[in-house]
Amino acid sequence: HLHNVENSHDTVGLKNHISKGARCKYAINNTHKNNNIQDTGTYNSIISDLFTNKTDPNPLMIPSLNMDKSNGLLSPADINLADKCFPKPDCDINYRYRTMDGSCNNLENPVWGQANTANIRIIQANYSDNHSQIRKSKSGHALPNVRHIRTTAFIDKDFPAPRHNSLMMQFGQIITHDTALLLSKSKLDDGSPLECCNPDSTTPENLPKQCLNITIPDDDPGSKKRCISVARTADTADLGCSIKPVRQQNGASSFLDVSLLYSPENDTAISLRKLVDGELKYQLGPKDQVFLPNADNSTEFCNVNNATAVCYISGDPRVNQLPDLAIETTSFLRLHNYLCKKLKSMNPSWDDERIYQNARRIVIAMYQHVIYNEYVPELLGKEFAKANKLLPLTEGFDYNYNKNLNPTTLSSFAAAAFRSQHSYIQGLRNLVDEFGNVTSKIRLRDYYFIPEIVQKEDNYDHFSRGLLTQNAQDQDKYYTKEVSEFAFRVANEKNRLDLVCLDMERGRDYGLPPYNKFRQLCGLSEAKSFADLNDQMSEEKVNTLTKLYQDVDDVDYYVGGIFENKKPGSVLGHTFQCIVGEMFYRWKFGDRFYYEFGNQTGSFNLDQLNEIRKTTMASIMCITTNINYVPRNAFVVPNINKNPLVPCVLIPKPNLSAWEEK
Ligand code: HEM
Numbered sequence: 001h002l003h004n005v006e007n008s009h010d011t012v013g014l015k016n017h018i019s020k021g022a023r024c025k026y027a028i029n030n031t032h033k034n035n036n037i038q039d040t041g042t043y044n045s046i047i048s049d050l051f052t053n054k055t056d057p058n059p060l061m062i063p064s065l066n067m068d069k070s071n072g073l074l075s076p077a078d079i080n081l082a083d084k085c086f087p088k089p090d091c092d093i094n095y096r097y098r099t100m101d102g103s104c105n106n107l108e109n110p111v112w113g114q115a116n117t118a119n120i121r122i123i124q125a126n127y128s129d130n131h132s133q134i135r136k137s138k139s140g141h142a143l144p145n146v147r148h149i150r151t152t153a154f155i156d157k158d159f160p161a162p163r164h165n166s167l168m169m170q171f172g173q174i175i176t177h178d179t180a181l182l183l184s185k186s187k188l189d190d191g192s193p194l195e196c197c198n199p200d201s202t203t204p205e206n207l208p209k210q211c212l213n214i215t216i217p218d219d220d221p222g223s224k225k226r227c228i229s230v231a232r233t234a235d236t237a238d239l240g241c242s243i244k245p246v247r248q249q250n251g252a253s254s255f256l257d258v259s260l261l262y263s264p265e266n267d268t269a270i271s272l273r274k275l276v277d278g279e280l281k282y283q284l285g286p287k288d289q290v291f292l293p294n295a296d297n298s299t300e301f302c303n304v305n306n307a308t309a310v311c312y313i314s315g316d317p318r319v320n321q322l323p324d325l326a327i328e329t330t331s332f333l334r335l336h337n338y339l340c341k342k343l344k345s346m347n348p349s350w351d352d353e354r355i356y357q358n359a360r361r362i363v364i365a366m367y368q369h370v371i372y373n374e375y376v377p378e379l380l381g382k383e384f385a386k387a388n389k390l391l392p393l394t395e396g397f398d399y400n401y402n403k404n405l406n407p408t409t410l411s412s413f414a415a416a417a418f419r420s421q422h423s424y425i426q427g428l429r430n431l432v433d434e435f436g437n438v439t440s441k442i443r444l445r446d447y448y449f450i451p452e453i454v455q456k457e458d459n460y461d462h463f464s465r466g467l468l469t470q471n472a473q474d475q476d477k478y479y480t481k482e483v484s485e486f487a488f489r490v491a492n493e494k495n496r497l498d499l500v501c502l503d504m505e506r507g508r509d510y511g512l513p514p515y516n517k518f519r520q521l522c523g524l525s526e527a528k529s530f531a532d533l534n535d536q537m538s539e540e541k542v543n544t545l546t547k548l549y550q551d552v553d554d555v556d557y558y559v560g561g562i563f564e565n566k567k568p569g570s571v572l573g574h575t576f577q578c579i580v581g582e583m584f585y586r587w588k589f590g591d592r593f594y595y596e597f598g599n600q601t602g603s604f605n606l607d608q609l610n611e612i613r614k615t616t617m618a619s620i621m622c623i624t625t626n627i628n629y630v631p632r633n634a635f636v637v638p639n640i641n642k643n644p645l646v647p648c649v650l651i652p653k654p655n656l657s658a659w660e661e662k
């Protein structure tokens, strides 16, 4: 019976399929079928009192703002070590817009944040050969097997997030795909193609050095195969650059510049444009709804066997991974084209390029405002965001652009801290109609790289309402098996991944030092023994670590970080709050085109800036969907008292007349 369920696309029989995300205690109450959407009770759910401005008795300053520099923060010269690996682009200092790949944002260091350079480190790498070989345990043996850690410590249990909805999760993945794209090694030294597992799915005795070792132990509770085939991340040595230790290549532009929609590659960016009136190419679905354009050959990009099937293209190759990701990327496309129409009608003389660049600049500004005004305070806590200068100003320009601050994506962020939100993922996604009824639930495993469902009937809006109303899973040590056991199921088990294993193994691949070093970087004491970890986590978790690792210095950052107690007002523990905070700080003050900055080439005028400040995630949902009611705080589940659904007409949005040329 179970076998049947797992292999069918329908949801019949799923009722008893209890997993993290399979049940949702706070799901929409659909007893009010009175066809009256104004009855906000239909969306009522329970929100915990955990509020974002709760006081933290032990507040932390991010490494860049911490006066104590003896904590392991690298010097600027070391942070910027990889600059010499990349040719210096020529920059036009008068150009008013961002380049597509992020180059020339920093005029003195034009490769900072540029796509196809390397992630930066702010803490010393740890490789066993001080170059690129994976860290060993203190005793000199291999570190514990990641799959063993995963099946012991990170199982699947349903604990809905007390406050955040699934849009909070989805927006985090959007930020990820905007700023990080790891590139894999693909060849052996002799140029032959890389195979990391034997044909019988065991791990080769002499594992090629280009491979990650993910061997599945014989007593594994979940999987029949014994090896997960994954290549290591391409690094600076692969580019012929001799810096030591290596750094990992990043295919995305590091800036928060919606490159996942526009593309950081010039040729692709052009090919995604209509080249008329600034608009991006799109396809029309039912009822003339706008969707991302289709790939010419769907079978290349999607898990489909028909070359004309629905399969999207955008600025990022991962767009078809799951329906919700495709939907939120589409939402930015719709926003861009909406702005183009407004700009064109106000300024009929503007040419295609001018409309495109201005619409792009406004899309990015609205997105950055949502990030710093709503997303970061929800994720890290309002007090923390304020103390670390992450909140936007309420009036006037910000003049604090810091040309010495490198905004490139951090290894510790991409390979550990931000990945912890894989725990947020709901395994079953709700589709919700305009009356608040859950019309169906889909399992992630059935929709990896099959985006057709997005474009059927009114599903776009059904998915969007699901994102707004369905709780995320809690940010904790439990992960849905839709990503740990059934990720990327293609035709057979052979291709399955365990995302949580990958998260841990990537930390080692990137040479991240162990958890203990991040404690010190983030102002905590060095743990001399496992017992010293008790200041940040329960005794039970310390015991788990004692069983898994030989030495407290062996504990992976990812594992220690997930185990930490949440900081007051935040969904993350101390060391993740610290690195994620550091990252958003660099993306703000190290971005010359950050929307609040005044006196920069291409800065908004004050009227325009004040219009951008009216943007909320709720307003973006109203502009880009056919939903009529949204919660004012669009990252928090609706609640009749604390976060009621309100009609879109009552949600403020930027007035674009500030862009009308006088
Ligand atoms: C919706 C379901 C999601 C799926 C199926 C998914 C899947 C994946 C996969 C397969 C990778 C590459 C793993 C590797 O090769 O090491 C990855 C990387 C990553 N994910 Fe997710 N992810 C999801 C959501 C999220 C969310 C919500 C966040 C954060 C809020 C996130 C953050 C990251 C980060 C930071 C990386 C590293 C990116 C890079 O450096 O290329 N992911 N994810």
Ligand SMILES: [Ca+2]
Binding pocket: 178, 179, 252, 253, 254, 255, 256, 257, 258, 259, 260
């Ligand atoms: Ca970007």
